[in-house]
Amino acid sequence: DAKTTQPTSMDCAEGRAANLPCNHSTISGNEYVYWYRQIHSQGPQYIIHGLKNNETNEMASLIITEDRKSSTLILPHATLRDTAVYYCIVRVNSGYSTLTFGKGTMLLVSP
Amino acid sequence: GAVVSQHPSWVICKSGTSVKIECRSLDFQATTMFWYRQFPKQSLMLMATSNEGSKATYEQGVEKDKFLINHASLTLSTLTVTSAHPEDSSFYICSARQRQGRKDEQYFGPGTRLTVT
Numbered sequence: 001d002a003k004t005t006q007p008t009s010m011d012c013a014e015g016r017a018a019n020l021p022c023n024h025s026t027i028s029g030n031e032y033v034y035w036y037r038q039i040h041s042q043g044p045q046y047i048i049h050g051l052k053n054n055e056t057n058e059m060a061s062l063i064i065t066e067d068r069k070s071s072t073l074i075l076p077h078a079t080l081r082d083t084a085v086y087y088c089i090v091r092v093n094s095g096y097s098t099l100t101f102g103k104g105t106m107l108l109v110s111p
Numbered sequence: 112g113a114v115v116s117q118h119p120s121w122v123i124c125k126s127g128t129s130v131k132i133e134c135r136s137l138d139f140q141a142t143t144m145f146w147y148r149q150f151p152k153q154s155l156m157l158m159a160t161s162n163e164g165s166k167a168t169y170e171q172g173v174e175k176d177k178f179l180i181n182h183a184s185l186t187l188s189t190l191t192v193t194s195a196h197p198e199d200s201s202f203y204i205c206s207a208r209q210r211q212g213r214k215d216e217q218y219f220g221p222g223t224r225l226t227v228t
Contacts, residue, residue, distance in 0.1 A: 038155075043204050043206075044155065046216065046217075087154075098157060098217070099206070099217055100157065101155040
């Protein structure tokens with residue numbers, strides 16, 4: 001699976017949009033971009049995933065560049081409960097591929 | 112959404128004893144389950160992949176005789192840490208894969224905090 005690069009940490013004010021970038025310049029054509037987050041001492045929580053089109057759900061939006069070499073996770077109105085480590089992962093959706101976690105981005109949402 | 116549970120949520124055991132952790136997919140069948148380990152301030156590291164009815168596949172550096180995995184049914188996988196030592200103290204997280212039609216997602220349990228004294 002392709003490797004991803006994320007900033008170590010980011011800050012965001014409560015109520016503002018949080019934009020978390022991810023670089024995956026070696027992504028293959030059949031690899032999806034997944035985002036998970038992990039709140040302290042809990043298991044990872046699925047947020048969103050996409051292949052090449054932008055995606056939106058009740059939690060977040062995922063913007064994937066046209067060349068698919070990078071993406072941005074957008075939390076439109078961050079709350080204190082969004083403070084967590086956010087992981088961007090690329091994975092093929094077939095066979096026995098699994099999720100390989102990097103170091104992620106520690107997002108701190110402040111009042 | 113799909114729910115994965117783990118039991119116990121935390122456990123303290125003495126060095127040399129064995130501990131069993133259960134992972135259950137509550138509302139779906141999971142032919143594949145995964146076990147991860149996470150040390151403080153580090154990311155999740157995959158330990159092994161477990162397929163129902165067959166032997167688990169362990170990642171490099173993970174001792175299969177120490178971390179026994181059993182995936183006897185489509186909703187239950189167990190991880191037994193045998194002869195636990197303080198260095199085995201960690202946060203153990205399981206994950207279950209749901210494949211249904213075009214859907215192929217992986218859901219995580221809440222984790223089990225193991226402390227070996």
